[in-house]
Amino acid sequence: MPAILSVALPTPLRKHFDYLPPSAGTPQIGCRVQVPFGRQILIGVITGISNIEDRDKSAPSVGQLKPALSLLDEQPLLPQNIMTLCLWAANYYQHALGDIINTALPAGLRAGDPAVLPEETIWSLTTKGLNTQPDTLKRAPKQAATLRQLQSLSAPVTGSITSEATTAIGPDEIATFNIDRKIIKRLEEKQLLTSTTEIPRPNRPELLLNEPRLNLNDEQHTALNAIAFGKFGTHLLYGTTGSGKTEVYMQAIETVLNKGQQALILIPEIGLTPQLLNRFRARFNRPLALHHSGLSDGERKNNWLRAKAGHIDIVIGTRSAVFTPLPNPGIIIIDEEHDISFKQQDSFRYSARDLAAIRAQNLNIPLILGSATPSLESFHNAEQGRYQLLRLHARAGQAQAPNIQVLDIRKEKLNNGISRQAINSIAATLNRSEQALVFINRRGFAPTLMCHDCGWVAQCPHCDARLTVHQYPNHLHCHHCDYQHPLITRCLQCHSKELHCLGQGSVRTEQCLQELFTDTPVIRVDRDSTRRKNAMQDIMDQVNSGKPCILVGTQMLAKGHHFPNVTLVVILDADNGLFSSDFRGPERTGQLLLQVSGRAGRAEKPGHVLIQTHLCDHPLLTTLLENGYSAFMHQILQERQLGQMPPFQYIALLRAEAKFGQHAVDFLQTARQLAEQIQPSTPQLQYLGPLPAPMERRNQRFRFQLQIKAESRGQLHQLLQPLISELDKLPQKNRVRWSVDIDPLDMN
Ligand code: ADP
Ligand code: ZN
Ligand code: ZN
Numbered sequence: 179m180p181a182i183l184s185v186a187l188p189t190p191l192r193k194h195f196d197y198l199p200p201s202a203g204t205p206q207i208g209c210r211v212q213v214p215f216g217r218q219i220l221i222g223v224i225t226g227i228s229n230i231e232d233r234d235k236s237a238p239s240v241g242q243l244k245p246a247l248s249l250l251d252e253q254p255l256l257p258q259n260i261m262t263l264c265l266w267a268a269n270y271y272q273h274a275l276g277d278i279i280n281t282a283l284p285a286g287l288r289a290g291d292p293a294v295l296p297e298e299t300i301w302s303l304t305t306k307g308l309n310t311q312p313d314t315l316k317r318a319p320k321q322a323a324t325l326r327q328l329q330s331l332s333a334p335v336t337g338s339i340t341s342e343a344t345t346a347i348g349p350d351e352i353a354t355f356n357i358d359r360k361i362i363k364r365l366e367e368k369q370l371l372t373s374t375t376e377i378p379r380p381n382r383p384e385l386l387l388n389e390p391r392l393n394l395n396d397e398q399h400t401a402l403n404a405i406a407f408g409k410f411g412t413h414l415l416y417g418t419t420g421s422g423k424t425e426v427y428m429q430a431i432e433t434v435l436n437k438g439q440q441a442l443i444l445i446p447e448i449g450l451t452p453q454l455l456n457r458f459r460a461r462f463n464r465p466l467a468l469h470h471s472g473l474s475d476g477e478r479k480n481n482w483l484r485a486k487a488g489h490i491d492i493v494i495g496t497r498s499a500v501f502t503p504l505p506n507p508g509i510i511i512i513d514e515e516h517d518i519s520f521k522q523q524d525s526f527r528y529s530a531r532d533l534a535a536i537r538a539q540n541l542n543i544p545l546i547l548g549s550a551t552p553s554l555e556s557f558h559n560a561e562q563g564r565y566q567l568l569r570l571h572a573r574a575g576q577a578q579a580p581n582i583q584v585l586d587i588r589k590e591k592l593n594n595g596i597s598r599q600a601i602n603s604i605a606a607t608l609n610r611s612e613q614a615l616v617f618i619n620r621r622g623f624a625p626t627l628m629c630h631d632c633g634w635v636a637q638c639p640h641c642d643a644r645l646t647v648h649q650y651p652n653h654l655h656c657h658h659c660d661y662q663h664p665l666i667t668r669c670l671q672c673h674s675k676e677l678h679c680l681g682q683g684s685v686r687t688e689q690c691l692q693e694l695f696t697d698t699p700v701i702r703v704d705r706d707s708t709r710r711k712n713a714m715q716d717i718m719d720q721v722n723s724g725k726p727c728i729l730v731g732t733q734m735l736a737k738g739h740h741f742p743n744v745t746l747v748v749i750l751d752a753d754n755g756l757f758s759s760d761f762r763g764p765e766r767t768g769q770l771l772l773q774v775s776g777r778a779g780r781a782e783k784p785g786h787v788l789i790q791t792h793l794c795d796h797p798l799l800t801t802l803l804e805n806g807y808s809a810f811m812h813q814i815l816q817e818r819q820l821g822q823m824p825p826f827q828y829i830a831l832l833r834a835e836a837k838f839g840q841h842a843v844d845f846l847q848t849a850r851q852l853a854e855q856i857q858p859s860t861p862q863l864q865y866l867g868p869l870p871a872p873m874e875r876r877n878q879r880f881r882f883q884l885q886i887k888a889e890s891r892g893q894l895h896q897l898l899q900p901l902i903s904e905l906d907k908l909p910q911k912n913r914v915r916w917s918v919d920i921d922p923l924d925m926n
Contacts (some may be wrong), residue, residue, distance in 0.1 A: 182233065183246060184226035185213055192906060194225055194275065198245040208254025208261055210326045211246040219247065221290045222254060223279050239803035255293050256282065257503050258596060272902045272918050273526050281838055283528050286479035295487055297375045298481045301362060303328055303349040307370035324361045325370060348378050349477065353468065356715060380465045380489040386436065388463050392427055398422050401568035402429050407508065410539045414560045415548040416903040417570025419776030423548045427511050428461050430546065433490055435464060439508030443494045444530055446448045446517035446737055452715065455738060458492060469495030469502060496531040497522060500537065508543055510534045514737065515547035515556060516769055521923045529921060541619050550776055551769040558825040580778045580785030586794045594690035595682035598790055600748045601694060607746040608698055612783065614746040615729040616687060617774045621704040622646040622655065623686045624679035631676050640878045647679050659877040682750065688730045692887035695728060703731030736773040744787050747778045752791040756799065759872045760925050761823055768802050768810050828894045832884040834916040839880030841913040843868050846884040852904050853886065857897045862889040872926045
């Protein structure tokens with residue numbers, strides 16, 4: 179019977195497009211097709227196939243439809259369960275399906291690359307390579323180190339070293355262990371390695387585990403036993419850093435692997451550390467693949483195809499890995515579930531955590547959310563019994579919880595933002611040959627350049643924001659639009675030369691500490707100092723060598739990394755977030771303080787945390803430090819309930835921005851009128867705005883927003899669906915950039 183194909187195309191339009199089938203091939207849902215679109219040729223995915231007879235009379239007549247040019251896949255590229263997830267997301271987030279599919283597919287496949295498993299160069303150690311002592315490569319220390327690494331990787335689980343027992347070293351291992359391909363070449367020239375090209379077969383030795391699992395403590399045991407495999411349920415694994423969450427994940431994964439299923443693990447954007455990966459590799463004798471933005475397009479495509487083909491048992495990835503196709507997944511785990519990087523903040527504004535819950539529900543498998551500082555939403559869901567709360571109180575192993583002390587810095591004379599007591603504590607730590615970590619939540623040298631004579635402040639010409647002073651080279655930089663300007667030496671208003679750098683940035687803190695502790699390395703960790711590839715790894719190596727040092731850094735230090743030798747953490751400024759204009763400011767501050775504190779005292783040495791603040795009496799801070807995180811969350815929940823804010827209400831944020839602010843306001847005003855025609859405002863459904871965004875001008879555009887708040891998700895969506903399709907038809911929409919954000923995490 180003649181058919182019509184519905185195709186999702188990579189456009190921002192919230193609709194699908196109909197085509198006649200191509201001249202050759204048998205189209206199926208989930209296959210890619212190449213189609214004419216205006217004057218372009220686009221690649222899209224078939225989302226539906228219908229009969230010509232069943233066609234809606236209002237749709238364009240069949241005679242007007244163009245045939246697709248070609249079919250790119252004989253078998254569906256996107257399996258049914260991923261298609262279902264994408265469709266759910268399109269509906270929930272009111273976003274174009276074609277764009278969502280674009281997020282689900284790696285770049286190469288989007289561009290039309292054939293979906294065939296790649297051939298890869300695989301190295302293995304030769305007998306000579308296995309038996310050569312790395313130390314004999316004295317003149318080539320890097321080669322020696324790599325050889326040692328490869329030998330330890332290749333060590334068979336049982337029996338002696340023979341050439342047959344060696345493990346293949348593929349692109350995965352090379353990426354994971356950061357092995358330099360040039361060094362591989364050298365070793366190959368010395369005949370220590372040999373290579374072949376093949377479609378790598380999944381390597382699944384008989385033994386599942388490389389190392390014995392740990393004996394779980396009681397709480398870990400209870401947590402693991404609570405997970406019902408083969409059944410949907412969301413479990414919130416809530417335990418401080420070091421309480422043994424990862425061990426619980428690993429043993430849950432073990433159960434899943436034993437059933438011949440796969441595991442999907444989502445981690446925050448910069449939380450992926452070689453440490454975590456090494457632990458998984460050290461434990462499981464099973465193929466593992468990564469998915470994150472640091473990989474090349476080719477690597478991502480290959481990993482995706484291998485996962486889909488069932489060649490990968492454990493997928494570890496950031497946000498968009500939630501779309502990784504797997505033949506028979508048995509569990510989804512989200513580590514550091516509170517992390518905001520699970521929510522995409524532009525274009526397709528999805529929450530990978532929430533999509534993971536939908537995927538797990540569709541697949542009828544468990545979802546584990548792990549955190550030392552659960553998000554307010556998850557905490558609330560656990561309280562309401564929607565999630566099962568699994569609590570780990572104790573620190574596993576021997577590590578002790580850090581002791582946290584508040585430093586009242588009111589009236590204190592600070593040296594570049596650092597109190598005398600903090601400096602003394604750092605000195606004492608270094609004297610004990612231990613390491614200190616100083617946390618400062620701003621990069622650059624100083625956040626403000628001000629004229630001492632007239633009070634003029636250097637502002638970004640394109641944003642409502644101050645310019646940050648940077649060094650190397652000296653310049654002013656806008657962290658919101660990337661505007662840069664050479665450092666000025668005279669005030670632009672009164673021409674005075676008395677320009678002062680106000681406030682602290684990570685570079686200034688670094689310099690100050692370096693001057694105070696001349697003989698100790700001061701290592702800065704922020705976006706600027708880690709831009710270079712492998713920079714973070716080099717820093718970690720230096721820190722893990724254990725020699726006394728001072729780490730200075732921004733949020734990057736709060737995530738994922740463990741610094742076993744750090745015994746002192748100094749938080750320079752806890753006050754900023756508590757005053758943030760965003761209603762989530764206090765929640766984030768609490769999470770950040772505890773996450774940073776958790777970096778200390780991992781090992782046998784107890785950690786000590788100093789928090790500098792002007793607000794020692796702040797009720798939330800007091801609750802957090804005296805009664806702990808759960809009490810802190812309860813207090814915030816009470817405030818949110820009183821203020822009718824999430825998680826007690828559901829929010830959609832309609833944003834509009836334009837060169838002329840009035841255009842954005844007009845658009846949102848119309849939107850509000852349309853919305854009120856569909857559903858008048860009631861106590862259960864409220865409209866707020868149009869209001870200026872917290873940063874009204876950014877990158878030369880004026881930004882406004884309309885907040886829609888509802889008591890039930892259902893009601894919000896009943897409004898949004900018709901509203902968005904009306905907005906799509908408004909001629910005014912062409913004068914603005916507009917978007918809708920469901921469950922926004924950032925109100926700016
Ligand atoms: P988290 O993921 O909560 O930060 P980890 O799972 O990384 O905690 O555990 C912290 C440390 O404690 C690790 O070194 C881990 O090997 C160790 N550990 C975890 N569980 C146990 C256990 N049951 N017995 C002994 N050591 C454990
Ligand atoms: Zn001036
Ligand atoms: Zn700017």
